Amino acid sequence: MYLVLPFLIPPVLSIFNRKLGYLSITLASLYLLIFSLYEYPYELSTLFIVISSIVWILTSIFSIKYDDYGNWLSPLYSVTILGITIILESSNYIEFLAGWEIMTIPAYVAIGLIRKEYRPPYIFMAFGEVSTAFLLASFITASVNANTTSFTQLTSPLPLILATIGFMVKMGILPFMVSEWLPIAHGTAPSNLSSVLSSTMTLMGIYGILKMAELTTDIPVAFSLFISAIGAFSVFFGSLYAYVNENTKGILAFSTIENNGAILVSLGLFMLAKQLGISSIENITFYTVIIYAFAHSIAKAGLFMSAGAQESQALSHTKKIRDLYYVLGLILLTSSMSGLLPNLGGVASWLTLENLFITSYILHSLISVIFIAIGAIVAMGEGFATAALVRYITYLSLFRVDHKKIDKLLSIPLLVSGILVLVFGSVLPYLLYPYKTSVPQLGMLGDSLIVTEYDNAVFGAISPLYVVLFISTFSLVTYLVFGKPKIRRVKIWNNGVNDQEEYTAFAMSNNIRLMLRKILRTDENNYLPTYGIDIFWEYIYKFSRGAMNFGEKFGRALINSSISWYILYIIIAIIIISLIIVI
Amino acid sequence: MKYYRWSDRGEGRKIGKIGNYCLYERVITEESCEETNVSPKVERYGTFKFVYGPSAGGLLESVKFDITTDGERIFDINSVPYKIRKIKVTGLSWEDALLRIERINAPFSASHAIAFLLAVEDAMNIEPDYQTQLRRIALLELERIRNHLFVIARLTETASLSVPTYHLLYLTEKINRLIGKLCGHRYFFGVNYINRVDCNFEKLFEILDIVKEFRAIFEGLLESRIFIDRLQGNGILRDKDSIGPAARAAGLDYDARLELNILPYKEIGFKIVKAEDADAFGRFLVRGYEIIESSKKLIELTDLIKDGNYTSTKGYEATSHEGEGLARVESPSGDLAYYVKVKEGKVASAQLLSPSSVNIKSFMKSVKGTIFTDFQFNWESFGIWISEIGVNLE
């Protein structure tokens, strides 16, 4: 727990000097990274600490130049990171819950700072607290069953089920997608805060589910299937909403939902394999989750930095930046998020779909149909995700040139995240993944081929390192033989006149918006770029309005003062109590 | 001015702008022609400007369209004619001016020439010759049939129905050849004079074969669902300021052949053709039925027109060499009017109201809210010729 202490300094420092605050976070994260790798290299939490600290280092360096928002951003940023560190370093349920609450404060504050719409933020916060309620119930059940609040083996699946639902509400899984996009797209969360929320806060949900699943011995099969199915639908709907969204940060928020859904699919398979005792699948899916988490968090941090370098949040009004590091970083990041080898995201996508194939093959029964269906939905979603990212990179950088250069401190963290994603694609599976082999006939030496196997028989294989070497050698050979490519520019024929028009991002996705208008419920006449479209949110909103009206009437009968202040008082009380318990 | 009078305010339906004046059904006023139903510009998110023309494959002439769209729907449109010609007619004799007037727009050449000559005859107070008037009606109706065939051929070409397109082009060429045989020139150049029409109408009955073939195609097109689907609901225009087939397609009783008594249409029993759908389909229907109606009138004219040595140069009695004249005829796409001032036997000024200048405004109103694939059908259904719009008579 002592590793948390360095993280208590930044919130205080950032109230006085922003840049010092960010610098102190960078140093604290570096310290955490090195120390955890040195002292506890084999724990589950170490893997997540590595991911989180890398994200924090990059984002904080970015924030040094990026932040000109006022004094409130830096402290909020530090508090979120403090909360996440507490979670990662926790050794019992109470510490976990405390860290969880501290982590979510800045998200609430970011929304609360809007003055225009009053009701939706409060409903969002209410749902956030529903998540906490589920977690509380789960931890209480677990502690009572095991007679201790520390993390020990659990025999009943009930804590797992309750905790998973609580984590899912927070992670932005269907139908609670609003938890993810509201603070980022609708709220005033600037890019560095959004980056931390999207990359690392949702990471904690994954960490929580994985930890609980490891501790539970008996998981019902129906539950794991349910998790996988919900994950698949999140992939599809998340990427669909990402494609038609016009808010640069909204696109990324929905993309996070999509990736979390894919991770959830693998988590469901992990629980299934654990229950059925198939150890090879259990191992493979475990590492799939880890690799996917690595790929997503690092790439998402980079992408939020790219959105932060833009001035406008509306995708059809952005200025396209062609700074070399920016473009290079963006290309590497978007190709990773689209699931292309040799990036880490490609390895992760391949592993996810391979797992579904293997599981459906092994089971050889009617249940296999479910996995095929899940795989199909995931693949459809990945298609939309690729399209959404192509649209994103086109209108942020590649289409027509407006700016040439941006500040180094803004573009270098982006490039580093892209390079990390590329390098990790070859290195990480080699370090972590258990099943490897080599095929000397094809030139793949030294265990560089990663395989999926069942019962010691190989099912499928890829080698990202091979792909990298292949691409670079052939490009080099072509360049040496043919020299620099000769380019000839011609004037564009546009009906004989010199008008330069530009096809907007809105028009690019408009065909899907119109074709799928029954699902998306687009209103052609009143489209606003910051509008978060999500029909699930509309239904939840209607439902909670009803609940709220009922609650108001009930409350007024009991208590005579303002309801909203009362709720706020309860939230603050919980947070203070959690802090007191921790310290 | 026998057919028109000056007034302070407009009376009857408004036709359009002629020079610096505004022309109505029976009067001409000095007030400016106000635009009605002008919708305000709407700023929408995510729209961009799309340029169509001036030099594009689908357009027959040079006009530039600036279309504001969000990728599917047309929200706003602006048109710029790219061929502006200055044609000098002041100070010329009416024969020399006529040479140029004919060449303002060749497909409507008979309407232009006849309207101009009627205005000049009106200004110089010349007694109209009955046979000449009958022959002028024949020319106008032949021109009408030829133009309507061409418009329908353009519509079927846009719908990619190859057989009717080529069959209609065949008929267009056939009627062009008939006009060439009757009048010596396929576009009536050098045919019209004061009180004289230099054509031999012996073979006028050959129009029957052409229209019979057309009728078969027309009935086939009316049963073609894929063709009608592209036209129905496309470019709906219910505007009391519209003219020609566009107005008649909306059920309005607008036709210069019935309103003025310059040419003896009433004697040959002319019936107006209307439709109820005010969309591209209605305009297509009106044109199709007008072809059939015009052919019936031409057959009546074969009996009335006396041939023979009539076309010898008959002189004309001009009772005055100074005055102003205003005449309006029904061209294939709507009302066409000339306002001419004559001084000492020469043209002092000439002003033109071309149907295309009114139709293009109607077109731009009707295209708002349609989608890109509808554009070509809507444009062709109006039968607009840019050469009439971009001409300045001085």
Added chain:
Amino acid sequence: MKNWWFLRGVRKGILTEKTPKDVAEWSTRIEGTGAVNCPTKAIENGKWIAERCIFCRRCYPNYKPNLDYKISIVKGTQKLFKKSFFVYPIDSGSCGGCNMELKLISSPQYDMTRFRIFFTNTPRHADAIVVMGTLTEQMKEVIKEAYDAMPEPKLVVLLGTCAISGGIIGEAIPLEATVLIPGCPPNPYTILDALIKVKGGEK
């Protein structure tokens, strides 16, 4: 059954003509004697200059048309286009007559495609640019752009008296042309004959 177009087309038969029929006389060669007052000075010393004639008939009856429609001037041939000749029409300031006559060479009687002549929608795929009408201010730039956008080898065809010499309306088009097709408007037979000649074939 009425809209079974394929059957109707087959039943109608072949409408393409092998020999010219029904040529309108005032679009063909004019010959005669005597002095007349031609408004465009197309008759000088008893000789008729096709490039200036607008067929107004003022020279009648001293000068008469003789139904010879081959009045176009072809200054060179490009055999490369013999099997495939794509034409891009551009309208500079015409009255609409040349546009319509050019469109009509695709009608079944003339059937330009049997001579491997086609229309294209963009100058980038065009072998020849057909310019119609007088030169107008705004179209100067457009014609230049279209001409520059065409790939080599390219031909320029001036269609109509207005494009060649300005006719009675305005200025001529200042481009170096391989084919001049006079007429007001030119007969489709004249147009077809000129296009066939320039791509190296005889009808």
